[in-house]
Amino acid sequence: MSLEFLVATGIGVVAAAGIYLILRGRTWPVVLGLCLLGYAVNVFIFAMGRLWQDAAPILLATGRIADPLPQALVLTAIVIGFATTGFVIEMALRSRHESGSDHVDGHEPGHGPGHPGDKP
Amino acid sequence: MVAAAAMLGTAPPDYTLAIWHGLNLPLLLSVLALAGGAGLYFGLARGGRLHRLNSENWFGVLTGLNLFTHGYDRLFNMAGRLTAKLETSSLQRYIALTLIAALVTAAAPLLMGDVPGTGSRTLLPVSLPALAVWSLLLLSCVWLVLRHHDRFQSVVVVGVVGLVVALTFVSFSAPDLALTQLTVEVVSTVLLLMGLALLPRQSPRESSTVRRTRDAVLALCGGAGIAWLAWVMLTRDHDSIAWYFLNQSAIAGGGTNVVNVILVDFRGYDTFGEIAVLGIAAVGVLALMDGMRTRRPTRDSDGLPWTFATQPLMLRVAARVVLPLALVITLYIFMRGHNLPGGGFIAGLITAVALVLQFMAMGQSRAEALLRAESGKRFVRWIGVGLGIAGLTGVGAFVFGQPFLTSAYVHPTLPLLGGIPLATAALFDLGVYITVVGSTLLTLSTLGSVTRDSSTPAVPRAPNGIKA
Numbered sequence: 001m002s003l004e005f006l007v008a009t010g011i012g013v014v015a016a017a018g019i020y021l022i023l024r025g026r027t028w029p030v031v032l033g034l035c036l037l038g039y040a041v042n043v044f045i046f047a048m049g050r051l052w053q054d055a056a057p058i059l060l061a062t063g064r065i066a067d068p069l070p071q072a073l074v075l076t077a078i079v080i081g082f083a084t085t086g087f088v089i090e091m092a093l094r095s096r097h098e099s100g101s102d103h104v105d106g107h108e109p110g111h112g113p114g115h116p117g118d119k120p
Numbered sequence: 121m122v123a124a125a126a127m128l129g130t131a132p133p134d135y136t137l138a139i140w141h142g143l144n145l146p147l148l149l150s151v152l153a154l155a156g157g158a159g160l161y162f163g164l165a166r167g168g169r170l171h172r173l174n175s176e177n178w179f180g181v182l183t184g185l186n187l188f189t190h191g192y193d194r195l196f197n198m199a200g201r202l203t204a205k206l207e208t209s210s211l212q213r214y215i216a217l218t219l220i221a222a223l224v225t226a227a228a229p230l231l232m233g234d235v236p237g238t239g240s241r242t243l244l245p246v247s248l249p250a251l252a253v254w255s256l257l258l259l260s261c262v263w264l265v266l267r268h269h270d271r272f273q274s275v276v277v278v279g280v281v282g283l284v285v286a287l288t289f290v291s292f293s294a295p296d297l298a299l300t301q302l303t304v305e306v307v308s309t310v311l312l313l314m315g316l317a318l319l320p321r322q323s324p325r326e327s328s329t330v331r332r333t334r335d336a337v338l339a340l341c342g343g344a345g346i347a348w349l350a351w352v353m354l355t356r357d358h359d360s361i362a363w364y365f366l367n368q369s370a371i372a373g374g375g376t377n378v379v380n381v382i383l384v385d386f387r388g389y390d391t392f393g394e395i396a397v398l399g400i401a402a403v404g405v406l407a408l409m410d411g412m413r414t415r416r417p418t419r420d421s422d423g424l425p426w427t428f429a430t431q432p433l434m435l436r437v438a439a440r441v442v443l444p445l446a447l448v449i450t451l452y453i454f455m456r457g458h459n460l461p462g463g464g465f466i467a468g469l470i471t472a473v474a475l476v477l478q479f480m481a482m483g484q485s486r487a488e489a490l491l492r493a494e495s496g497k498r499f500v501r502w503i504g505v506g507l508g509i510a511g512l513t514g515v516g517a518f519v520f521g522q523p524f525l526t527s528a529y530v531h532p533t534l535p536l537l538g539g540i541p542l543a544t545a546a547l548f549d550l551g552v553y554i555t556v557v558g559s560t561l562l563t564l565s566t567l568g569s570v571t572r573d574s575s576t577p578a579v580p581r582a583p584n585g586i587k588a
């Protein structure tokens with residue numbers, strides 16, 4: 001077993017949990033699933049630069065240096081991921097406010113659309 | 121000529137064009153053909169015979185018109201049925217179909233061609249802490265899949281996953297990413313909890329076994345696929361274009377933290393676009409929540425209060441003491457960003473965390489009054505100012521005849537301070553900083569404003585107001 005194995009399987013497991021959650025029927029698990037998928041994708045892109053230990057891309061140190069490019073890309077991706085998470089949360093809130101249901105389809109299952117406020 | 125050559129792809133053959141070529145054989149043949157055609161028509165159509173012909177007498181129902189209209193209608197009906205089958209207005213179904221399509225597209229070329237296996241890169245040995253963190257991650261993910269119905273606890277577990285991600289960044293030489301991830305984690309947990317206060321605490325268990333199995337199969341396929349891709353990639357050495365950045369960072373960018381120099385200098389245009397996206401997302405949140413007012417339940421289903429009746433003294437005092445300290449640290453992180461881990465993004469997030477603590481300690485209204493933010497709308501201006509500074513820094517390069525966002529740096533020697541590095545990239549980074557603070561606070565404050573005045577029982581807006 002190697003650290004590469006741990007990282008690869010870790011990415012896979014987080015992505016799998018994320019995929020499972022975005023397929024749920026309520027908005028909240030979908031929000032969390034998107035968070036998890038974001039984590040998996042960020043680490044995946046970061047790992048494009050391969051794994052390096054004790055080799056931070058700071059030029060003061062001598063010796064090996066990690067690939068800085070994926071790090072720069074992922075840094076902004078993390079911040080934008082936060083912004084989109086915020087957006088999705090508030091979309092979930094607004095959807096529930098407008099339709100009275102927190103189902104992703106905007107109405108409780110079994111009730112057709114266009115009946116805001118229907119309770120199961 | 122030019123157009124003809126472009127159409128043909130080669131030089132056109134020799135030809136001559138004229139309106140009148142004189143009396144010659146081609147003209148004679150044309151006249152014969154015209155006269156022959158006219159004679160044939162008048163011969164056949166004498167007495168209107170030709171016009172009385174009915175094609176149905178000859179072909180029955182299989183006339184061209186019928187074939188065309190029926191085929192046309194069939195095609196339309198088929199499209200309608202297909203649409204009705206696919207478009208069930210069920211998001212779960214759409215996402216599942218999209219995922220299946222993505223999986224098939226990703227897997228097909230790999231399965232049909234050579235399947236790449238484990239590469240030859242020397243791998244890093246496993247340490248005990250790494251194994252422990254990995255096990256924690258697996259447990260958290262399994263927990264999330266099985267127990268996500270308890271929404272409050274699942275927010276905490278998602279936070280655990282986020283911290284594991286931050287640890288991953290630390291241990292694989294990405295201090296900037298770890299700092300960013302850690303601060304983002306704090307802010308997004310606050311955001312998630314604020315959102316959760318307005319939603320039910322439990323998700324109902326309503327998926328059928330078939331659907332859960334389908335989703336599990338999809339999730340496992342997707343997870344295995346991405347894990348396998350990561351493994352194939354991680355076990356191979358790579359040749360990066362980043363070595364150019366490493367060589368040029370100190371010479372051309374004037375900084376030793378290559379990640380930051382890439383962000384604010386080499387790839388400054390990208391970063392400019394990204395902070396614009398950040399600002400747009402925050403303003404989008406404002407637009408989305410416009411006019412929405414709701415009453416937050418003061419207590420959750422277990423009877424625990426959501427908010428403090430009065431903010432605890434310790435928290436208020438601590439927040440007051442922490443704020444100036446946090447701002448000094450922010451300044452430090454910001455200033456050193458070009459050379460050591462830090463920079464505008466991280467400094468902005470730390471400031472946001474410190475300000476969010478003020479929101480929690482003294483309540484939103486007072487905190488916003490202190491920030492002169494006028495119920496949060498003023499944060500839009502912060503975003504504008506930040507984007508403006510970043511954009512003007514870029515435009516400033518035009519004055520010196522350089523392309524947009526070209527950076528320059530000097531190392532002036534000042535009395536008392538000695539030589540200090542100054543790069544125009546730092547000014548750009550200031551724009552990034554202000555945009556990040558503005559966007560984060562706007563998002564949080566918009567969400568908080570939804571339940572403003574929740575102490576006075578508001579009249580539910582329209583019949584579709586949220587009932588606690």
